Amino acid sequence: MWKNFCTLFKKDCRMLVSGKFLLMATGFLILYTAYVNLGYVRFMEKEIYNVYLYDPEGIQINVSPLVQSVPTREALDAALLEDTGGVGLSVSSGDVQVVLYEATKQIDRHRADYALSLLHPSPSRIPEQIGTNTPEQKARKEITCELLFFELSAVGFLGIAAVLFKEKSMGVIRVHATLPFQKNLFVISKLAVFLLSDLCYAVLLTLVNVGLSEGTAVLPAVLIQTAILSLVMALTGLLCALLLKDFRQFTLAYLLIAVFAASPVFLSANTAVKFDWIGFHPFYHFYMGLKDAYFGMPIMPGDYTISGFAIMILFFSVQLAFRKEMGKEG
Amino acid sequence: MIGIRYQLKSIWKDKFCLMTFLLPIVIAAALNFMGSIDLSNLGKFHFGVLEKDLPTQDVTWLEQYGPVTVYGTWEELTAAVNEPSTNVMGVKADGQSIKITISGDELDIFQQTASTLPTLYEQRDVAGQTEILSLEYPDILEDLEGIFIPAVLIMAIFMGCTFNAVNIISEKEDGVAFINEILPMTSRQYMIQKVMMGFLCGGLSSVMTVCICFQLSWQNTGIMLILIGLSSFVAALIGLFIGKYSEGLMVGVTYIKIIMLFFIAVPIVCALLGVSGPLTIICNLVPSQPAFEGIMALSAGNIGIAMKDIGILALHGAAWSALYILLL
Numbered sequence: 001m002w003k004n005f006c007t008l009f010k011k012d013c014r015m016l017v018s019g020k021f022l023l024m025a026t027g028f029l030i031l032y033t034a035y036v037n038l039g040y041v042r043f044m045e046k047e048i049y050n051v052y053l054y055d056p057e058g059i060q061i062n063v064s065p066l067v068q069s070v071p072t073r074e075a076l077d078a079a080l081l082e083d084t085g086g087v088g089l090s091v092s093s094g095d096v097q098v099v100l101y102e103a104t105k106q107i108d109r110h111r112a113d114y115a116l117s118l119l120h121p122s123p124s125r126i127p128e129q130i131g132t133n134t135p136e137q138k139a140r141k142e143i144t145c146e147l148l149f150f151e152l153s154a155v156g157f158l159g160i161a162a163v164l165f166k167e168k169s170m171g172v173i174r175v176h177a178t179l180p181f182q183k184n185l186f187v188i189s190k191l192a193v194f195l196l197s198d199l200c201y202a203v204l205l206t207l208v209n210v211g212l213s214e215g216t217a218v219l220p221a222v223l224i225q226t227a228i229l230s231l232v233m234a235l236t237g238l239l240c241a242l243l244l245k246d247f248r249q250f251t252l253a254y255l256l257i258a259v260f261a262a263s264p265v266f267l268s269a270n271t272a273v274k275f276d277w278i279g280f281h282p283f284y285h286f287y288m289g290l291k292d293a294y295f296g297m298p299i300m301p302g303d304y305t306i307s308g309f310a311i312m313i314l315f316f317s318v319q320l321a322f323r324k325e326m327g328k329e330g
Numbered sequence: 331m332i333g334i335r336y337q338l339k340s341i342w343k344d345k346f347c348l349m350t351f352l353l354p355i356v357i358a359a360a361l362n363f364m365g366s367i368d369l370s371n372l373g374k375f376h377f378g379v380l381e382k383d384l385p386t387q388d389v390t391w392l393e394q395y396g397p398v399t400v401y402g403t404w405e406e407l408t409a410a411v412n413e414p415s416t417n418v419m420g421v422k423a424d425g426q427s428i429k430i431t432i433s434g435d436e437l438d439i440f441q442q443t444a445s446t447l448p449t450l451y452e453q454r455d456v457a458g459q460t461e462i463l464s465l466e467y468p469d470i471l472e473d474l475e476g477i478f479i480p481a482v483l484i485m486a487i488f489m490g491c492t493f494n495a496v497n498i499i500s501e502k503e504d505g506v507a508f509i510n511e512i513l514p515m516t517s518r519q520y521m522i523q524k525v526m527m528g529f530l531c532g533g534l535s536s537v538m539t540v541c542i543c544f545q546l547s548w549q550n551t552g553i554m555l556i557l558i559g560l561s562s563f564v565a566a567l568i569g570l571f572i573g574k575y576s577e578g579l580m581v582g583v584t585y586i587k588i589i590m591l592f593f594i595a596v597p598i599v600c601a602l603l604g605v606s607g608p609l610t611i612i613c614n615l616v617p618s619q620p621a622f623e624g625i626m627a628l629s630a631g632n633i634g635i636a637m638k639d640i641g642i643l644a645l646h647g648a649a650w651s652a653l654y655i656l657l658l
Contacts, residue, residue: 024584031595038599048442080465095461102464106374110395110443110450112462117449127419127444131412131433138414138435158587162580247579295414 004181008189015167016193021159025151025201029208032147036140036209050086051115052079059091064121087115133295137214141294144209148202149287152226157233160194161250164241168325173242177326187318191234198230199223210294221293228307229286235314242321282310333519337527340497347493351535354486358479358542375443376418378407384423391454392421407431419444427451479543480625481598484618486539487561488593490532491569492586494524498573499582517658521570528566533558550628553636557628560643561621567650568617574657597622617646 016022053060053067054076067089070076076088080101088099096119098112133141167173176186206222207215244250265283278284285303292299341347375396379389380403392398399418401407410418412433417440420431428451430444501507510520536558540546546554568589576582596616601623613619624639 021584024588027588027591031591034595034599048439048446098460098462100462100464104374106394106396108462108464110375112460113395113450113453114443114446116460117446117453120453122449122452124445125430125448127430127432127441129434130408130431131435133414133433133435135435135437135441142414158583162583166578166580247583291414 001182005185005189008185009192012189012193015163021163024159028151029204032205033208036143049111050083051089051118052076052086053089055091059094060119064118067118087111089115140210144206145291145294148205149290152198152229152233157237158254160234160237161241164238165247165250168241173325187322190238191231194234195227195230198226202226218294218296225290225293231311232314235318238318239321242325333523334526337523341493341527347496350489350492351531354482354489354535354539357482358539376416378410378418378420380407380422480622481594483536483539483625484594484597484622486536487532487558487621488565488590488618490528490562490565491572493531494528494566494569495572495582495586497527498524499576499579503579524570525566528569529562532565533562536562554628556640557621557624560640560647564617564643564646564650567654570654593618614642
C-alpha cells in the first residue's frame with residue numbers, strides 16, 4: 001500500500017510541475033513579498049494632521065513647535081488645498097478662527113480641538129501601552145495573514161481545480177476503478193501533495209515577510225491553521241472537480257468563492273466595519289483562526305473540533321462523489 | 331467580416347469569456363457604489379471606558395470625537411484595546427485628568443491622538459467656543475481611488491487577451507484548429523480575425539468601464555478612446571501569443587493570470603514608488619505601463635503626457651504585430 005501511495009504521490013508532484021502550478025506560486029510569492037516590503041509597510045505611515053498658523057500680529061507667542069507658520073492668508077489656503085487633512089488657524093484681532101476641509105463631524109471636532117491645543121502646549125503624556133507588537137510588526141503580520149488566506153482560498157484553489165479537471169478530462173479517475181489498490185489512496189495522495197505545497201508556501205511567506213525570529217515563534221500555530229484551511233480548500237476543489245462538468249463551469253463557482261466569499265471576511269476581520277451575520281460565514285472562522293495564530297491569541301479547542309468535523313464531512317462527500325465518478329465507467 | 335461575426339458568436343456562448351467581459355464592469359460599478367457607502371468608520375477614533383468610571387459629561391465629551399463603548403471589567407477593556415482589527419483607546423479617570431491605554435501597535439495618528447487626549451480634556455471648556463470655518467472638500471479624486479479606477483480599467487483593457495486566447499485554446503482542444511488548416515483562409519486572415527475578436531470585446535468592456543468611472547470632456551474622451559483602442563489592440567496581440575503557446579485551457583489560464591498580474595503590478599508599483607530615469611524605459615516595455623500612465627495623466631488633465639503614451643502604445647502595437655508575423 002505504501003509503495004502504491006508513493007507512486008501516486010510522485011505522479012501528482014510531476015503533474016503540479018507540468019501544470020505550471022509551481023511557477024504561478026513562485027510568481028505570487030515574489031509579488032507578495034515585494035508588495036509587503038516596498039508598498040504596504042510604507043502606506044501604513046500616517047501621521048497626525050499638520051497645523052498651519054496665520055498670525056499677522058504675532059499674538060500667539062507660546063505655540064507648539066508642531067505648528068507651521070504661514071506669512072499670508074493666501075498661503076494658508078494654498079497649504080490647506082495641498083494638504084486637505086491639515087488644519088489652519090487664522091488669528092485676527094485676538095480671535096482665533098479654525099479653517100479646515102470638511103471630513104466627518106467627529107473627526108472635524110477632533111482636528112479643531114487638537115489644533116487649538118497646540119496654541120497652548122502642555123507636555124504630552126505617553127499613554128500606557130499594553131500590547132506586545134510594534135505598528136510595523138502588526139502591519140506585517142496582518143498583511144501576511146491576508147495574503148496567505150487569499151493564496152490558499154483563491155489562488156491555490158484555482159490551481160488545485162485546474163490540476164484535477166485535467167485529470168478528469170484525461171479519464172484518470174475512471175482508470176482508477178480498474179487499478180488493484182485501495183480507492184482512498186487517490187484522494188489521500190492528492191491531499192498530501194496540496195497540503196505539503198501549502199505548508200511550504202506558508203513557511204516561506206511567513207519567514208520572509210514577518211521576520212525570522214517573530215515568524216519562527218508563530219509558525220507552529222500558523223501551520224496548524226494552514227493545514228486546516230488547505231485541507232478544506234483541497235477537498236472543496238476535489239468536490240467541484242468531481243461534480244461540475246468542466247473547467248468552464250468551475251470558473252463560475254470560483255468567482256463566487258473568490259469574490260463574494262472572501263471580501264466580506266476581509267472587511268469584517270480587518271476593519272472596524274462589522275457585519276452582524278458574519279458569524280455564519282464559514283470562511284470568517286478560518287480566517288480568524290489564521291489571524292489569531294499570527295497574533296499569538298489562544299485558539300478554542302471547540303474550533304479545532306468543528307474544523308475536524310467539517311474536514312471529515314468533506315472527505316466523505318468527496319469519497320462518495322469519487323466512487324460515483326468511477327462507477328460511470330461501469 | 332462574416333468570419334468575425336462567426337468568431338464573436340462562438341465566444342458569446344462561452345461562459346468564461348462572458349464572465350471576463352462582465353467582471354471589470356461589475357467591479358467598476360461596485361467601486362462607484364462603494365464611493366457612496368460611508369466607510370468613514372475606518373479612520374474614526376473608537377474609545378472604550380469602564381462602567382461607572384468616568385462621569386456622564388466626560389463620556390459625552392468623548393463622544394464628540396468618536397463612538398464610546400462601555401466595558402464591564404478591566405479585562406474586557408484590555409481585550410478590546412489589544413484586538414488587532416480595531417484601534418480602540420481605553421480611557422480611565424485619573425484624578426483631575428484622564429489616562430489613556432493603547433495597545434502600542436496602532437498607526438502613528440492613533441498613538442499621537444492618545445498622547446494628546448489628556449491635554450484636550452483639560453482644555454475642553456475653552457476649545458468649544460472657537461469658530462470653525464468648514465470648507466467643502468475639493469472635487470479631486472482621493473489618492474487611493476485615483477489609483478484604483480485606472481487599475482480596474484487596465485484590467486478591463488488587458489483582459490481582452492483572454493477572449494482570443496481562450497477561443498484559440500478551445501479550438502485546439504476541440505480539434506477545430508485542424509479544420510481551420512484546410513479552410514480556404516490564409517494565416518494572415520486568421521490572425522486578423524482573432525485579433526479583431528479580442529480587440530472588440532476588450533475595447534467594448536473598457537469603454538463601458540470608462541462610462542461608469544469617468545466623466546470626461548469631449549476632447550479627453552477622444553484621447554481616452556485612442557488610448558483604449560491601442561491598448562486593446564496590444565492586449566489582443568498578446569492573447570494571440572498566449573493562445574499559440576498554451577497546450578490546454580489550464581495552462582492558458584495560468585499564463586493569463588501570470589501576465590495579468592504582471593501587467594497590473596508594474597504600473598501600480600511604478601506609480602507608488604515614483605520610478606524615474608532608465609527604469610522608466612524598462613517599465614514602458616510592459617504595455618500596461620504607458621496605458622496606465624496615460625489614463626492617470628488624462629484624469630489629471632495633462633494631455634501632453636497622454637499623447638506621449640499614445641505614441642509608446644502605437645510602437646508596442648507595431649512591435650508585437652511584427653513579432654507575431656515573424657514567428658508565424
